[in-house]
Amino acid sequence: MTMLDVAKLNVAYGPVQALRDLDITVNAGEIVGLIGANGAGKTSLLRTISGLVDALSGSIRFLGEDIHSIATRKIVRAGIAHVPEGRHVWPDMTVEENLVLGGVAAPGKASTASRLDEILASFPELSGRLHQKAGTLSGGEQQMLAIGRGLMSSPKLLMLDEPSLGLAPVIVQRVKEIIVALNRDGLTVLLSEQNARLALGATHRAYVLAEGRVVSSGTPQELMQKADLIAAYLGESDTLPETGDAK
């Protein structure tokens, strides 16, 4: 079943066109990757889906409903959680306050406490730090908090924008395990990444973006066949996973 269907999407910031006739789909139960270098348009796509940026044209359908140009809070209520690039936790609020606010829009307010317990069980690194200011957490802990906060709204689709940014390899590995575990529990994930190891190692399918267009797509195995192409789009610093690393 198609969960998210983006068709012919065009987005521009004044004269700068960020997305051009972009088509992607995400099926229920999948982990879908968005791979692309700096400026490829990954963040623009996620922000447009969330309604933070207005599209020039095109359509965005979620579970059959047109969500193009409706308010962000309605998109959250419809079941999309967006964990933004750079984490964006509220630095002067405690971990607990961050999480509780994440659940404000969730359907069924009574279960905020039980959702909090569930999330703390999946993120043990946060449970001892409930009263610590979020700004004093390490980068990895802030990423876990940002993901946990997103999960507080009980989403059907989780969109993660470069969760590996600035994190040590062990933490990136932990992020990957979390994504896979969440997906096993039924969550659909759209994962934007420059880190090809994470993007191809954790996903069922991926799209390669360049200059606002989809230039290639397929399963990690298929994309690995075109390693040269992906390396060209990602730039030299990014290494592809060994073939054996693919899931």
Added chain:
Amino acid sequence: MLQDLASGLIMGLAYASIAVGLSLIFGVLRIINFAHGEFYMLGGLILYSLTNGGISFFPALAGAVLGTMLLAAVIDRLVLKPLRRKDDATIALATLGISIFLANTGLVLWGPVPHNIPTSFSTTPLILPGSVYLSRFELFTAALTLVAIVGLHLVLQRTSAGRQIRAVVQDRDAAALVGLDVDRIYTTTFAVGCGLAALSGGLLGSMFLVYPSMGLAAVLKAFVVVVIGGMGSLGGAVAGGILLGVTESLSGAWMPPGFKDIIGFVFIILVLAVRPQGIFGIKQVRIR
């Protein structure tokens, strides 16, 4: 000396509450509300009309504050909301336009002549230790202002609505992405900030006089306070307000009358030269 200190504290608290509203609006909506003084004026003039119409002082004061808040909410929805994604200069010009519109509406409705607001307070002053004379109304003003500021602080720190406001201050995109109704938070904050100005307009207006151009002096003081205290810092606005009020009052004892208003601007120059983020401000604007 003690007398000047006491009067200065009372004026300082009033400055603080005007500045707290201005600072809160800046922190949340990221706009400088040039119309802030006109909401202060409306508080005073609506209170005048209500008491003049036979309503007793306390319900009239509540009516003036709530009426101004309602008007502020409507103005936010009609004028500022369509401009949310526009640049700062456009929005600043819009609040300047609101200021001119409200000042002239005040002139049409109330005329240029200053009015006196009768209060139900006894005029026999209270004599405090140190032979400090304060009117009962001055004490009431100080107490109510303090309650309003402390109340706002508690709401911001302890309630879900307050947490939502702080979330918008600290990271607006993140607030939108968890599904908070950012537009409604903007409107509420604008109304609350303008309501604090209206409260001060009603209280100070009852101590002195009310007239349509009274907002200008008030907003200038508030800007001075906010520059001293640091934009977006509530504690800074309170400290800055009291500092300004007390200094003005103490210097009034040995400076020629009319020079008092210079104090604030001397403060601004000193603060901007030495500590541009304000004495209590942090470099990055935020309400803690």
